[in-house]
Amino acid sequence: MRRAVLAVAGLAAGTSLLVVVKGGAGAAPDTVAAANAGPTPSSSAGTPGSPDPSAPASKAPVAKKTTAKPKPGKNNTAAAPPPAAPKSNKVVGPRVENPYGAVQVVLELDGNRIVNVRTLEMPDQEARSDQLSAQVESQLGDEAVREQGADLDTVSGATETSEAYKESLRKAIDRMKKGERD
Amino acid sequence: MTEFRVRECMGTVISVEIASGGSAALLDEVFAWFDEVDARFSTFKADSEVCRFDRGELGLPDASAELRTVLDRCADLWRETDGYFDGYASGRLDPSGFVKGWSVQVASDRLLAAGAVDHCVNAGGDVRVRGQSPAGRPWRVGIRHPWNASATCHVVSGSDLAIATSGVYERGHHVVDPHTGRPATGLRSVTVVGADLGTADAYATAALAMGTAGVRWLGGIVGYACVVVTDEGRKLSSSALSSVA
Numbered sequence: 001m002r003r004a005v006l007a008v009a010g011l012a013a014g015t016s017l018l019v020v021v022k023g024g025a026g027a028a029p030d031t032v033a034a035a036n037a038g039p040t041p042s043s044s045a046g047t048p049g050s051p052d053p054s055a056p057a058s059k060a061p062v063a064k065k066t067t068a069k070p071k072p073g074k075n076n077t078a079a080a081p082p083p084a085a086p087k088s089n090k091v092v093g094p095r096v097e098n099p100y101g102a103v104q105v106v107l108e109l110d111g112n113r114i115v116n117v118r119t120l121e122m123p124d125q126e127a128r129s130d131q132l133s134a135q136v137e138s139q140l141g142d143e144a145v146r147e148q149g150a151d152l153d154t155v156s157g158a159t160e161t162s163e164a165y166k167e168s169l170r171k172a173i174d175r176m177k178k179g180e181r182d
Numbered sequence: 183m184t185e186f187r188v189r190e191c192m193g194t195v196i197s198v199e200i201a202s203g204g205s206a207a208l209l210d211e212v213f214a215w216f217d218e219v220d221a222r223f224s225t226f227k228a229d230s231e232v233c234r235f236d237r238g239e240l241g242l243p244d245a246s247a248e249l250r251t252v253l254d255r256c257a258d259l260w261r262e263t264d265g266y267f268d269g270y271a272s273g274r275l276d277p278s279g280f281v282k283g284w285s286v287q288v289a290s291d292r293l294l295a296a297g298a299v300d301h302c303v304n305a306g307g308d309v310r311v312r313g314q315s316p317a318g319r320p321w322r323v324g325i326r327h328p329w330n331a332s333a334t335c336h337v338v339s340g341s342d343l344a345i346a347t348s349g350v351y352e353r354g355h356h357v358v359d360p361h362t363g364r365p366a367t368g369l370r371s372v373t374v375v376g377a378d379l380g381t382a383d384a385y386a387t388a389a390l391a392m393g394t395a396g397v398r399w400l401g402g403i404v405g406y407a408c409v410v411v412t413d414e415g416r417k418l419s420s421s422a423l424s425s426v427a
Binding site for chain 1: 411
């Protein structure tokens with residue numbers, strides 16, 4: 001194996017936000033469709049069927065709406081809202097049913113960069129409380145799992161491959177590229 | 183200037199960030215490659231090469247170099263993992279557990295060859311980083327916290343790393359032990375870190391399917407380090423990836 005430089009920053013301060021703090025988000029999204037997008041179910045995150053207790057918006061300082069400075073001299077033609085000034089840092093896809101229940105995707109953003117993609121926890125989610133008498137290997141460090149991580153560039157995690165996941169994801173990205181935020 | 187693009191492809195989200203030496207044309211080429219992989223390897227498209235091969239409509243001699251490469255690697259990985267990585271686990275050919283990581287690795291190799299030495303490619307949580315981030319330091323990659331989708335539980339930092347995670351925290355997602363046909367239990371999340379992303383992807387899937395025994399198995403793998411979270415909420419990490427904070 002190539003000699004990879006491995007280092008880990010275990011940050012004691014449990015930061016539950018995956019906000020990338022760095023400037024220059026770079027390129028704009030591929031395209032901004034000016035066409036009518038149709039009625040996207042943008043408020044589905046707030047329905048009783050899909051609580052999102054861990055949603056970062058309420059805690060995130062970056063989620064403040066930039067209401068202070070309305071741009072002067074721009075008349076509000078409804079076409080093509082510029083994606084440059086997002087109102088918050090997340091976009092929620094629609095809730096899509098599948099044989100297991102339902103799937104709903106959330107994109108967490110830093111500007112126009114996607115930092116994390118996750119699914120909302122659904123209330124009917126199976127609570128697996130498996131007991132395990134794990135034989136811990138001595139060569140591995142062992143500690144209780146806790147939240148850590150700040151100043152991240154990206155996130156590694158498992159994702160679903162169901163059609164429902166893909167549909168919610170596709171629509172969330174479409175909305176993100178139109179500059180919509182939740 | 184940083185080039186960044188994100189798109190839905192191969193049934194997941196793919197993001198490519200080039201911190202230096204990038205261009206829109208280079209991003210076009212990368213995503214054209216992912217489209218090509220999707221068309222060739224999708225198990226959801228009846229006319230994909232992998233489906234035609236699985237149905238016997240296409241013989242091995244007529245298969246593309248890419249398909250033959252993938253089949254060869256899947257056969258190797260089946261042996262290396264005692265059969266726990268199985269491209270036929272579902273009863274039909276489905277090499278997706280290798281293809282996603284492999285295709286990202288190929289994309290990253292091509293970016294490097296094109297002079298884009300600083301980049302990060304992430305396809306649905308499978309990550310390949312090289313060089314430096316736009317902040318001028320090694321890339322920082324969080325590993326998702328198994329019980330809190332908006333948090334991470336570990337941070338890996340480096341300038342030449344492949345990072346793949348398999349987990350059972352997503353709804354309806356489970357990994358079957360190919361030897362028993364039953365869902366594997368014991369491990370909630372397995373992250374494998376090394377040089378080759380296709381290999382890391384397959385190892386992570388295999389270890390998860392092994393359950394608790396996967397921890398011991400991962401400990402014997404040369405050249406790859408791991409971070410494992412058990413069902414009990416223990417986090418086990420290789421010394422190469424242990425906390426330095």
